[in-house]
Amino acid sequence: MRTEDKAKFAELVTGMAEIYGREVTAASLRLWWATLGDHSLDDVDHALRAHVRDPESGQWMPKPADVIRRLEGSARDQEADLEAQAVSAWGKALEALRNTGPYQDCPIEDPRALAAIEDQGGWQSFCMMETRQLTWARKQFIDAYKCMEAPGTPRSKLGIHSSQNVRQIGEARSAGESLPKLGGAA
Known part of the structure; x- marks a missing residue:
């Protein structure tokens, strides 16, 4: 992602957290950004939406590792x-x-x-x-x-x-x- 994507990224992560009744702190948002920053905003958006729609994993708020798994696939x-x-x-x-x-x-x-x-x-x-x-x-x-x-x-x-x-x-x-x-x- 690019620096100009930060506001949209923050909106995306906080909106997703609201679905799960969670709040995102500035510190956790920085960690999300640092962890997912190598991926495009569109790809992260797609992965978050896929997580939310998944009947099994979508029951819980994802961690950055869950999003990376969706983006890159698991080793298996x-x-x-x-x-x-x-x-x-x-x-x-x-x-x-x-x-x-x-x-x-x-x-x-x-x-x-x-x-x-x-x-x-x-x-x-x-x-x-x-x-x-x-x-x-x-x-x-x-x-x-x-x-x-x-x-x-x-x-x-x-x-x-x-x-x-x-x-x-x-x-x-x-x-x-x-x-x-x-x-x-x-």
Whole structure:
């Protein structure tokens, strides 16, 4: 929030406190402001209204931590979201495996998914997995996905064709030859 939001913020907090039959002191209002000041006034207003409408938690006046939980979500909510993202990324990785295979470059753009594939030996190794390995690979992928920061593109995103092309270019350059035609181009 900005300094010019203080009056509206004070009105919002004191109005909410009146609903619960409470008074807000200047000291507690300063604490509310210091605690929630990193959020926009609209977001705080929305979170307070959501709290008041909630049949369970809305029975009591919220504390700043209750408002922050509504604004940012609880750690448990964030973990569940990350788990859902990881499961979705696994599904997309399997779809890419079926549609692309090891000869083409990995089409996945999600940096965490790429890092999880890298953790399993890279795209080519990932594509060469046997069906019986998928259950364990899924668990490893999801665990790796959840632990990864979003890094840059891993080096093993290349499929077999691109790896061979890169090797051929390097060999041709070192031999002083003209570059070969790549990717089966005539």
